[in-house]
Amino acid sequence: MGAERHTIISSDCHAGLPAAKYRDYIDPQYRDMFDMALPIQTEMTDMAERVFLLKEINDEWRSGIEDQLAGAWDYDKRIEVLNGDGIAGEIIFPDGITEQNAPPFGAGLQMPTKDVTAELQWAGARAHNRWLSELVSNNPARHFGIAVCPVLWDVEEAIKEVRLCSENGLGGVLLPLLTGEYESYHHPKYDPFWEACQDLNIVVCF
Numbered sequence: 001m002g003a004e005r006h007t008i009i010s011s012d013c014h015a016g017l018p019a020a021k022y023r024d025y026i027d028p029q030y031r032d033m034f035d036m037a038l039p040i041q042t043e044m045t046d047m048a049e050r051v052f053l054l055k056e057i058n059d060e061w062r063s064g065i066e067d068q069l070a071g072a073w074d075y076d077k078r079i080e081v082l083n084g085d086g087i088a089g090e091i092i093f094p095d096g097i098t099e100q101n102a103p104p105f106g107a108g109l110q111m112p113t114k115d116v117t118a119e120l121q122w123a124g125a126r127a128h129n130r131w132l133s134e135l136v137s138n139n140p141a142r143h144f145g146i147a148v149c150p151v152l153w154d155v156e157e158a159i160k161e162v163r164l165c166s167e168n169g170l171g172g173v174l175l176p177l178l179t180g181e182y183e184s185y186h187h188p189k190y191d192p193f194w195e196a197c198q199d200l201n202i203v204v205c206f
Contacts (some may be wrong), residue, residue, distance in 0.1 A: 010082075013090040016101035016108075017073045017131055025127035026104065036105055038196055045100055069099055075138055082142075091144045092136070093174060093205070095130055100180065103128035107148050113180035118153035121124040126161065133168035140169050146205055151193055152182045157197045172203035 003168045017025075021037060026034050062069060067170040071078035081089065095102045095109045102108030106116040109126030124147040147165040151173075153156035162173055175185075183189055197204055 005021040007088050008086055009089040010085075010087050013092050014095050015072050015132065015135060016090045016099075016103060016111075016128065018099070018101050020092050021073070021122070022104050022127050025130045027123055027126065029106075030120065033129075037104065041102075041104065042100060042126070045102070071097055072101055075135060080147065083193070089142050089144065089191045090174070092109045092132065093146050094132075094148055099105060107150065109174070111148065111150050111174070113152060113176060113178065113182060116164065119152070122153065122157060122161075124148075127162065129165055129168075129170065131163070133170055136169050144172065145170040146172040146174050146203075150176055151175050151190065152179060155189055155193050158193050162193070162196050162200060162202055165199040166202060171201075172205055173197065174205045177206050 019041060021032060023038075024035055049058060058117075067077055071081045077129050091107060093105075095129075103124045104127060105120035105124035106112050107121050107128060111121070129147045132145045132147065136145040145165075147161065147170045149158050149161055149165075152175075165173065179185065
């Protein structure tokens with residue numbers, strides 16, 4: 001009896017540009033602020049790596065697989081890794097985890113609600129979503145991109161972003177995991193957002 005064939009879909013892949021390269025995707029009016037924030041973001045990430053005793057572990061993990069890690073932003077390298085692992089398709093969340101490539105202004109995987117400016121976090125989210133749309137456009141059938149959407153700040157803005165992301169080939173949205181001092185997700189104010197996601201067949205992730 002011949003071997004069975006299986007289609008493998010990775011449900012937890014990640015992608016993100018090296019931090020400095022997000023500048024081209026930031027709305028022009030926020031680029032000066034981006035230039036000021038970038039070294040702070042880099043320093044804070046480095047500090048967290050040291051404080052939580054992750055640097056030695058991460059350095060050892062990176063050794064010898066730098067090309068694979070570059071697949072978080074380099075499409076050709078990404079395809080090499082996917083093909084090598086036998087992965088037919090992937091769901092792509094933000095951040096490359098260890099490579100200083102979270103979206104700017106706190107618009108990354110965690111999307112904190114404290115010590116961030118709503119306007120800037122939206123700018124960071126839009127920058128990541130623009131780039132991610134470009135990435136998945138290389139092969140939309142293979143890459144399912146999850147947009148960053150800090151809905152807590154502005155439901156109407158979130159609906160606009162969801163529609164734009166859907167038009168540009170992204171299939172889901174990532175919302176802040178914790179609502180903090182803001183209304184929980186069962187609050188009626190979010191109903192128009194849920195309706196928009198349902199109408200557009202957008203997958204909601206936390």
